[in-house]
Amino acid sequence: MKAALVLLVPFLLLPASAQSAAALARVDAAQMSIPAARERSYPGSALTVVRTLSAGSNYTRQVVSYQSDGLKIYALLTVPRGTPPKGGWPAIVFNHGYIPPTQYRTTERYVAYQDAFARAGFVTLKSDYRGHGSSQGEALGGYYAPGYTADVMNALGSVKKDPRVNPARIGMWGHSMGGFLSLRAMVIDRSVKAGVIWGGVVGDYDEMMNGWPHRAPASIPQRVLNLRRVAVEKYGTPKANPAFWNTLSATSYLKDLGGPIQLHIGSADEEVPVAFHTSLTARLKAAGKGVQSYVYPGGNHNLSQYLNTALSRSVAFFKANL
Template sequence: MTIDALLKRPIKGGPITIEQQLEDGANYARYIASYLSEGNKIYGLLTVPFGDPPEGGFKAIVFNHGYIPPDRYQTTERYVAYVDALARAGFVVFKIDMRGFGNSEGEPTGTYFSPAYTIDAISALKSLQTLDYVDPEGIGMWGHSMSGNLVLRAMLIEPAIKAGVIWAGAVYSYDDFARYSIEDPSYNPSAAVSSASRRVGQQIREAYGPPDTSVPFWKAVSLTEHIDLLQAPLQLHHALDDGVVDVGYSDDLAAVLNAAGKVYEYYQHESGGHNIASPAFNDAMRQTIEFFQQNL
């Protein structure tokens, strides 16, 4: 779970298997695909632009969803407009289930007390690098809500991520968590996420107490305490009326990025709620696409 341990941990990719061809999108093919992450078979929605790839290959995005009850998750549902917009813009998009979601193997653990989803995302990136039509040096990550935490953690430890975009991210220093709390059931160890998630969170609190970066363990796992490791540009989006993840999380992350001299963009949206829904969605997605086009 500590950043140092993740830096030393080998995270592997492998072949991507096409499991099912779906109905085409406007200018791209759609597939249910799978790959292996720590021995778990992980499914995902893979989109591939029509036509021959450009020299060097298509740019690609690992798309990381927010919290959805794992037993209700389906690979082809949710985030339809998000994936469609990125796919229409010419990116290969791999929206991964993550372990324990839908038909994917493994146990769901959440992103706050376990590195498992981060490992799944990096494994997906390294698996995309094996595809001959993908530019292995042109892959970014997108994450929403709980996956904001995932994206930043992944960017701290994996230099192959060339750009990251976070929407409504629960990316926090532990002081932020104490200040703002969070209406996200993937964090709450009493929520029905999984017995493993509850158990790990409880064990960590029992061993180290509540989050406090004056405690060596909490400092070792804090993302903001390791922001110097961030090398790639990062774009943040947050709606002011987000009732799930307080905009203060993104405000404070932007302040940390600014103080560290990192390359970042931060967009606040007047409306849209936690999903940054229309009409704010249109501006946020346009800015997201332009950012990936400029940095991948």
């Protein structure tokens, strides 16, 4: 961690355009491989309170920060009131989907989702990935650069350090891109005991690159979109070089999961193909892993029509498995 800090200090003193160029120059798709991710350490840090917010019905809310690769990452923390169970509260690392980084705010979006878990007696921590809101660093997307994965893993490391949390009772919830990050985290670190994914980008890289008709949001800079092109130029396509791309796909490592997964998706999801959900469900069953699968007729990407049902199922799943 000291080496990372030494490298980061001069980097943060560069103009924003130079920071972006420097961050891009360091990116290599090979850094996304699961074996490479497992070789790294993710100590996180103590959660530092930045601001105390109005409390929820039975829990406190605070904006906190933690360390990830020498960067200051902000997050929204909820902690139940009352006497914790023996060993500490169970916790959920909460991974949000794509929101334009410059529009992202710590206390906006996903409020009802996080509130449901907080009211049910879970500590929750929703990270503002690097480059989002006030978090330091460059937002380079989650699929071809390792930064967001590192931020999620260091959020996990930070939660484990918190004396109010039982480190043996930690799960992950992820939506859309956050589902991609949650699945990666679960195969990187078996200590994550359960995962819930809504509308998740959970295909392998061949499915993501060739079976996803979704058009990239206009808010994503071309320099970030170019990371895919650069990766293909260097390593070939998933069909031409499956050995390489399979090492990047969390779906190749499902036997290493430390706990079950619950999957939710709407049949009319306008962002993510239902095929990703179906494929992962089949792969989990083939790997002998516990899986619950829910497809909601006519449901959209946020499961708006089924929000209460999906949240109730998610809460019950975590209560049964954490």
